[in-house]
Amino acid sequence: MQAVIKKKAKELLECGTVDRVLGWKAGEFFYDLTPAVFTTPEEIDKDFVFSVFSGANMSKYLIEETKKEGKVAAFIKPCDSYSLVQLQKEHRIKRENCYIVGIACDGMCDMGLVREAGIKGATAVSEKDDKLVLETIYGEKEMPKEKALLERCVHCKSKKVVDFDEMIGENGEENPDCGRFDEVERLEAMTPDERFAFWRSQLSRCIRCNACRNVCPACSCEKCVFDNPDSGIAQKAAASDFEENNFHIIRAYHVAGRCTDCGECSRVCPQNIPLHLLNRKFIKDMNELYGFYQAGADFETKPPIMNYTTNDAEPSVVYQRGGSK
């Protein structure tokens, strides 16, 4: 895969289709790939990497990249492509300034999960069958690849690239039975006390680094309400339990109907807070109450929160369901 992608990247540059290529750049280790802009075939030869650690969603970078002169190529995984479409719907990406190469994806790994599996000091990786074989300073270790997969990949909602100029690999299908709402359902089945305890144990660890927000393709505001001193709710740190809750509730609300469930928020959280469970709650509720909706799946459909029908459920529907008191 990497070889094909690199070849394509070089080809696009060489034949002048694009002026720049957005991709993943090699780091110090096998896993610390950084999104980067490549401008020459030589740079691509030297530093371009596509591997199971190319998890970063590239679509948000296109906001800035497509404002620049010339054309940029981007390699877009299925889940990234939903963000790409959603951002176009929001007029944030100039599609004419980018060339999208869709790439099939079998799931991305996360180094945090490798470390969680007890593997320390990893310096190199290879794949053997369904396993990751890791060279470490403490000798060779191996683990099942599925244990290192990002949560969003374990419950991959779609392997279909929804917007592209060309495709590398075969385009996949949507996967409605991915079980991505299982965890939400588990929480819904709890009592409110249990749910409250669960979320406090999670959100109280938030350090308000804003990584979730800044990585989020839906959070593309010029200035976030939480950074705007005139908004009345600006906060640089969560100075109380309330502010911890408030930030995450309002953030989830602001991206509701626009969140494509790309899972970047949970991937980047340094505290491993399962933030996607907040977004998925909104998605699940909207699906159940207003009919299935996938943000970024098409260019036309209005997000349910910006739409209505005259016979929608009343808010009291909330009292009639969920865990016992």
Added chain:
Amino acid sequence: MKKIAKAKIDDLFKAISEKEVLYLPVDDAQGQAAFIPWKEGLKMSGDLNTVRSAKDLFFPQVESLVNFKMDGKKLEIIDAKRENDPFVIFGVRPCDAKSFEILDKVFYYSEPVDSFYIARRDKSTVVVLACNEPEETCFCQAFGIDQAEAAGGDVSAWEDGENFYFKAVTEKGEALLEGLPLEDAEDGAADDIKKAAKAVMEKLPLRDLDLSKFGAGKTQELFDDPAWAKLSESCLGCGTCTFVCPTCQCFDIKDFDGGKQIRRFRCWDSCMYSDFTQMSAGQPRPTQKERFRQRFMHKLVYYPDMHEGMFSCVGCGRCLRKCPIHMNIVKVIKTIGEEK
């Protein structure tokens, strides 16, 4: 030197916590280590290091400075400073221990001193635990830190499969060990542990990180390096690196009007934020390139300028692990100053 069998470690924690609050690295709800006050049943984390550094205990993310009370048009000022109880931090790694020295230079020894920081620092006893299993992200050796030597605290500690070994380094350390349920051990009891650790340290990939391009007086050479633009282009502008960093020390002062009282508090700030040092005249560092540069120039040049060449980084590797896009100080050190 003293020791205690690992099987009995809870007795030790209990004994300490009877005297003082004991902070211990414990796995949190998501299995990541954090310093948490010990209580019966809590187990020490097996992770090499905590996600957030130990600086939180001296320089918390949010801290009240002063409160105001309004009664109609009258204003009353209330001192928000509280007397701190003495506390023990157990299991600080040598890198974090070194970070206290860096913070001390700013908050403890430089005028104006930070009385809030000093109040906490004075009440603390730090037990530094050597690293047996350093990881690929560790580059503390580049800053002269020896992971096998548990220096920089009040008590140095080592562990092996069986025991913890302790050696008091300061008077505070001696006072702590006094009266704890510890056995005596011979002076060289930890030598084998150190030897094993040193052997691992030899294998660390970032062991020989070259810092010669950086240090006091390098502003002119490095400030306009074209590589800053390239390095910073993918930076998200989040505060993860600064908030997990043991040496980042910037804060902002904010007011909160809660209706009954107005609280003036300080909270961590991040030079990566777009409103960092925002002034009414505008933003002195208008793009992420300038903000990104500020962070690393501060650690590698400005701080050494002000503090006898000492770097404001301890090589703990937290930013290497946690940056959402894997940009970090090691990449900066290796890239900046290369093209001449």
Added chain:
Amino acid sequence: MQVKENFTPTIVAFCCNWCSYAGADLSGNNRLEYPANVKIIRIPCSCRLNPMFILRAFQRGADGVILCGCHPGDCHYTTGNYYARRRMTLLFSMLDYLGIEKERTRVEWVSAAEGAKFAQTMNEFVEAVTALGENKRLEDLRCKQ
């Protein structure tokens, strides 16, 4: 749940200008009593209610927040309450998901002719919130002292 004696909850009622605020006025005209701890904030339409305001109220010490608007189909701006209905449904569901007592939030459609319904709604809501006791889960201690 333990109910403190003499606990009077603080209730914020957001009322749309055209129906519910007029409905509240009508309960005044008809001298229909409801507890004084209900304080009304006038907004042009139920769709003006930003979830931030609800959270803000809880932060500042409210124990219950209720939104009253025109009946669906009767919105002065034709569609405002339809949007409000979706927004509030989703917000309330989220608050419930976070373990915050769902009885603390409510939406009721009250027309300008329903003075009695307004008073009755407020009486019921105050009773329900009183039974729940003080709002602890979304409080901000800095606003209490």
Added chain:
Amino acid sequence: MQRIGVFVCWCGSNIAATVDVQAVADALAKEPGVVFATNYQYMCSQTGQDMIQEKIKELGLTGVVICSCSPRMHEATFRRTCEKAGLNPYMVEIANIREQVSWVHKDKAVGTEKAIILGRAAIAKVQLNTPLIAGESPVTKRALVIGGGIAGIQTALDIADAGFPVDIVETKPTIGGKMAQLDKTFPTLDCAACILTPKMVDAGQNDNIRILSYSEVEEVKGFVGNFEVKIRRKARYVKEDLCTGCGLCMEKCPQKKVPNEFNMGLDNRTAIYIPFAQAVPKVATIDANYCLMLKNGKCGLCSRNCTAGAIDYKQQDEFIEEKYGAIVVATGFNPISLDKFDEFAYSKSPDVVSSLEFERLMNAAGPTGGTLLRPSDRTHPHTIVFVQCVGSRCDASAEKGKEYCSKICCMYTAKHAMLTREKYPDTEVYVFYIDVRTPGKSFDEFYRRAVEQYNVHYIKGMVGKVVPEGGKLKVQASDLLDNRQIHIDADMVVLAAAIEPDKSARPLATKLTASMDTNDFFTEAHPKLRPVESPTAGVFLSGTCQGPKDIPETVAQAGAAASKVIGLLVKDKLIGNPCVAKPNELMCNGCSSCEKVCPYGAITYEDKPFRGPNRTTLIRRVACVNPAVCQGCGACTVACPSGAMDLQGFSNRQIMAEVDAICK
């Protein structure tokens, strides 16, 4: 910080009996920003108002809080009072301490406490008020009526009579619409053409009315009072100003096999045609789909025979652009397509006809010259079955038909049945119905006459199946009242097809940013109180584009729409409500969230230059609110994630300040 004056009203004893007004004034005097607080018996009295004005001038007040009755009562009064004293009227806030305090709480201590809190909230809000100035916009004194049926004609005539120029845009070659196709009208049975055609002539001859027939609305820009509309004048290949309507061309045209849409395709017309004798404008039109000259370049008979030289085969579509102050939508209806109703054999037998086809078959100017003949063999039908509710009142789950009642079918079916029986007493007439709905003046009497006087067989039940067999139509139906199956050998079956909005309505609504319901009927600004206005300011609704209607209702609504238009056009300028949405362009992302929820189409986007970092210029897409169109509901402010969109007079900060003051 504002300099605020607080004025607490006693309202005689209405407030003072249960609120300690002195204590309220004293407590509020202590609030930051309050420089003066007092109480008085009747603030709304002249003396009270004088006092407010005096204090504004004396103390240089920048904000006023009045603790009194509901703002719905006297907000306007006090705003005027303050404006006269030189204070911006939007610097006034009312704390409602009568309807919401003294009248609902009996305990004086409790009432007083609440009054103080509501006063504090008003003070907190006024602290953040900013002077607002209502915008003004000029009014173009010309109206556009889209659709030239009876609704459009009536609206245009009424507007023109008031002295304003009106353009009627009609997509067909003539005005007249559906009513022109009707035979008689219920319940009076007067001839439709006799009452419609004089109106058509009036419209054609009125100096204030310009009829743009065979034309369509292409593009609409602007807003209330200031619409700019681009109209496409379709090529009719006949010069309108030269054609005399003599009809010679039609006689000469060799292409005589064009289905005649005016007669519902029951006979043929020529390729060059005038739809019917009383057409307005009476101008020929060449049907490009059939004209031999236009298709093959071989013919030219009409041109050769036209003495006026009106034929122009090279004519192209033309566009005209015009400014209007108001737009009336009168796009009307069509019967639904009956293709999906196989059970009634509509597509199988020519003798199964829709009601509108039946109208033509009964019409003296119709294909049969007014003699009722079966289309198949041109014989007299002796048994006719009428089926009601074909495609009306259908189940939502059914894949065909409409959920709503088409409203007019019961009456026109009664009319058809009665007329048939009157003209042909030997004909048996059956009507199958679900319900007979006759709520209108003289409607029920009319229906009863059909049953009692004319012996029409009304049977409650639905027709299950119609099978053409041996020249007959075998009708299987059920009689629900007698609970039996009925079999009728009919000669003709007439289906009362549901009516639906014209297909052009949906794209037109998009152009007008006017909202529609799920059935594509235009929605009204308020279902009860503003039934002839669209939520989009300056757009009015006339006739069946808003919902099913009969002729009298349509004409009534047309007149109402006209009076609303006249009310708008007589104004020289429009004064807006300043409490409208306003985007902070520096914060706006241009994401279009606000636009999606705006019921008025008040939000547009512009690419604007902004100062970027390091002396660069950035072009950003940002929202613009047209204050003349925005009604100030605030839906957009909540849809906006960055808080860039705010509502003047009810800003985020103001509402949060009220929340804070109340919860304190």
